[in-house]
Amino acid sequence: MQTLKQKHRPFCFSVKGQVKMLRLALTVTSMAFFIIAQAPEPYIVITGFEVAVIFFFIILYMLRLDRLIDCLFWPLLDIINSMVTAIFMIIISVLALIPETTTFIVLGGG
Template identity: 40%
Template sequence: METGITVLFLLLYLLRLHVRIRCLYWPLADVLNSVIAALFLFIVSLFAIIIKTNKGTLAGGVLGLILLVLCLVDVILLCKKISLEKARGRSAPAK
């Protein structure tokens, strides 16, 4: 399900539909998606590393943790982008 949501976000941005559909603030929705994906990856990877029934399960857990780090980097970059796109007012009037 998470992969499907990520593909939908990718199509949304590729087809420039985020410009036409203004009822949502899309960068914030993308941040929420990345946070949910990071939580999901953390839980699944943690279980895979704890159980480690075979080497494939352990390798999957480690790859899941690497993906978790990538999701967290995505969240940080999106948050910086959101904070940089804010309208900035002047504190002192221009002379």
Template identity: 45%
Template sequence: METVITVLFLLLYLLRLDARMRCLFWPLADIFNSMIAALFLLVVSLFAIIIKTNKGTLAGGVLGLILLVLCLADAILLFKTISRDKSRGRSAPAK
């Protein structure tokens, strides 16, 4: 399900539908998606590492933890991009 949601976000940005559908702030929704994916990867990876029935399960758990770091990095970079965007609010400094 998480893969389908990520592919839908990719299509949304590729087809520039985010500019047409202004009912939702899409970068914030993308941050929530990244955080939920990171939580999901954390749980699945920890179960895979704890169980480690074979080397493939252990390798999958480690790969999941690497993907967890990438999802968190994506959420942090999106948050920094949103917070640096000056077009949403006042651009004049407070006196």
């Protein structure tokens, strides 16, 4: 019997890759709004940190390092990363809605 190999799908065209790219685009947009609005520095720093972490994961998956480093459980690491990102962004969103904010800060945080 002949075994069928699974077709290798590049990371950028997979569902996981598309979601990560969308997440990166949204976080970069949020950071751009904070920079344009001259928001307080912690807003920009936290969103910049999130951009760096998301970019790191994208590069890691594009280079297929998740297949080489098998001592880590990558799906759990992705979930933890997403939870931490969600918590940080919720905090920033709530802080951005404080009454003395500009439109761009509200757009970046919401």
